[in-house]
Amino acid sequence: MKTIGVFDSGFGGLTVLRELLKLVPDARYVYLGDTARLPYGSKSRETIARYAISSARFLADQGAELLVIACNTATALAIDDIRAALPIPVIGVVEPGTQAALAAAKSGAQGLQRAEVVVLATSATTQSGAYSRSLNAAGLRATEKACPLLVPLVEEGWLEQPAHKAVTLEVLRIYLLEVLEQAPSANILLLGCTHYPLLKPLIETTLQTLRHPMQIIDSAAAAAQTVATTIAPYMRAHEDVRPECFFYATDSIEKFQRLGSIFLNQPLSEVRLVDLGG
Amino acid sequence: MKTIGVFDSGFGGLTVLRELLKLVPDARYVYLGDTARLPYGSKSRETIARYAISSARFLADQGAELLVIACNTATALAIDDIRAALPIPVIGVVEPGTQAALAAAKSGAQGLQRAEVVVLATSATTQSGAYSRSLNAAGLRATEKACPLLVPLVEEGWLEQPAHKAVTLEVLRIYLLEVLEQAPSANILLLGCTHYPLLKPLIETTLQTLRHPMQIIDSAAAAAQTVATTIAPYMRAHEDVRPECFFYATDSIEKFQRLGSIFLNQPLSEVRLVDLGG
Numbered sequence: 085m086k087t088i089g090v091f092d093s094g095f096g097g098l099t100v101l102r103e104l105l106k107l108v109p110d111a112r113y114v115y116l117g118d119t120a121r122l123p124y125g126s127k128s129r130e131t132i133a134r135y136a137i138s139s140a141r142f143l144a145d146q147g148a149e150l151l152v153i154a155c156n157t158a159t160a161l162a163i164d165d166i167r168a169a170l171p172i173p174v175i176g177v178v179e180p181g182t183q184a185a186l187a188a189a190k191s192g193a194q195g196l197q198r199a200e201v202v203v204l205a206t207s208a209t210t211q212s213g214a215y216s217r218s219l220n221a222a223g224l225r226a227t228e229k230a231c232p233l234l235v236p237l238v239e240e241g242w243l244e245q246p247a248h249k250a251v252t253l254e255v256l257r258i259y260l261l262e263v264l265e266q267a268p269s270a271n272i273l274l275l276g277c278t279h280y281p282l283l284k285p286l287i288e289t290t291l292q293t294l295r296h297p298m299q300i301i302d303s304a305a306a307a308a309q310t311v312a313t314t315i316a317p318y319m320r321a322h323e324d325v326r327p328e329c330f331f332y333a334t335d336s337i338e339k340f341q342r343l344g345s346i347f348l349n350q351p352l353s354e355v356r357l358v359d360l361g362g
Numbered sequence: 363m364k365t366i367g368v369f370d371s372g373f374g375g376l377t378v379l380r381e382l383l384k385l386v387p388d389a390r391y392v393y394l395g396d397t398a399r400l401p402y403g404s405k406s407r408e409t410i411a412r413y414a415i416s417s418a419r420f421l422a423d424q425g426a427e428l429l430v431i432a433c434n435t436a437t438a439l440a441i442d443d444i445r446a447a448l449p450i451p452v453i454g455v456v457e458p459g460t461q462a463a464l465a466a467a468k469s470g471a472q473g474l475q476r477a478e479v480v481v482l483a484t485s486a487t488t489q490s491g492a493y494s495r496s497l498n499a500a501g502l503r504a505t506e507k508a509c510p511l512l513v514p515l516v517e518e519g520w521l522e523q524p525a526h527k528a529v530t531l532e533v534l535r536i537y538l539l540e541v542l543e544q545a546p547s548a549n550i551l552l553l554g555c556t557h558y559p560l561l562k563p564l565i566e567t568t569l570q571t572l573r574h575p576m577q578i579i580d581s582a583a584a585a586a587q588t589v590a591t592t593i594a595p596y597m598r599a600h601e602d603v604r605p606e607c608f609f610y611a612t613d614s615i616e617k618f619q620r621l622g623s624i625f626l627n628q629p630l631s632e633v634r635l636v637d638l639g640g
Contacts, residue, residue, distance in 0.1 A: 119405075120399075120405060120409045121398075121399060126517075126617075127397075127398060127613050127614065128613050128614035128617075131398045131612075131613050131614075232514065232517075232518055233511075233514055233515070233518060233520075236510065236511055236514040237511070239404075239510075240510055240511060242511075247536050248536070250532075251529060251532055251533055251536070254528075254529055254532070255529055258525050258526070258529070334409075335405050335406050335409050336405065336406035336409075339404075339406075361639055
């Protein structure tokens, strides 16, 4: 049974793990949320790289044979540093997201020529320009939009209770209006933050309100698909396997269990506290 | 000239420094924003204490003879730990905020008997119960309300542009309605986070809309007043002095200068990057 390390600054990476558990159940998962130092999305490249490398090394020390950077910010700003620091294969979320957008563009009604992608992400991710570089290299036009209020709204769970949901819908409307002013013919929307899959129903509602339909691509699901493809040759071909999951966090275990179960969409087994310094 | 250390997890403490520059101009100020590890407001007591002590020690090493914890979360959760770790006097924001609320209660039309305080603060501050303990010990009834979305809204500057301001007003309306349901006769509103002074005009608007007037107490201004009183015996009695300010941050200097000037309400002179580990 392969050991797969999954790393995020916090809880968002659990949306990637949720997809992995479906696609690659025959594995042992070690998840680290660097919650004492989150959020990464508002910090500098140097700080993010330093935090991400110490986190990645911890997972390699726990036996990870493959590492998934389930954090768009860490992928966008530090994947080369992480790859250089570790002796195991490292899969991020930007490249799989790009490939999924490319597949959507090719199969879309308007075709590859007219495809135009909007990427919603944190400030640090958009400032890095990693998605634009990756999407442009794949032949796709792209516009990135920093949406720094979405992570706090998701972490506060302002998604269902009517007054709360109305605020989140209004914030989404503002962000989407702003980016569609820059990219009025965009037809693919790439969710470039692992918190955003939880917003998908509200994003769909907002796009309907704006009368601007777009195909929504989730980089969390795309990354899980890439892991499944990468690891397929090593997997055993029997059924009824159950994945093993080990969770580590650098801050409050209670909060990790409470919030994490929302992102993973199932209760979290035991979470252990780990001190990475700082 | 006395050296005063001022510490916050980020930029909010600059609202305390802004008041200090007015009240105690004859001093040398060393300010540290622990921006690589912010926000403290969503983290555990152990983590906050560890971060706050290493930050406080840094300021003592820079020559601080008096330390102001210009951060409600660090004060509420770690002031005893910080005092135990440092050989210099330490002033937090909770006790001055309480004293200002008490003064307001005594001078208010309804008198001390009917005074009832609502405290708006971060999740970690409200969970600590520090304000309730302090206010109750002063003979005041108190209800605390965690408002975790206010810091991100202030940091994004969603205060003026009409669509942005409307979102912030709606979030304030939701938080205030929720707390006034618990404390319907509250007449004093204590701002228990150093980001919140920037929201004061919007809070006043919201209270008018809700037809629930309250006296607003700002713990940042109250803490500066306490420092002025504490330090008065040591001050020279001449005019035309200009304070000296030195700024340190643990993450992006560019962001610190840009956001910090909004909180300080004047441009920041040189900011230096410091590595406290982590």
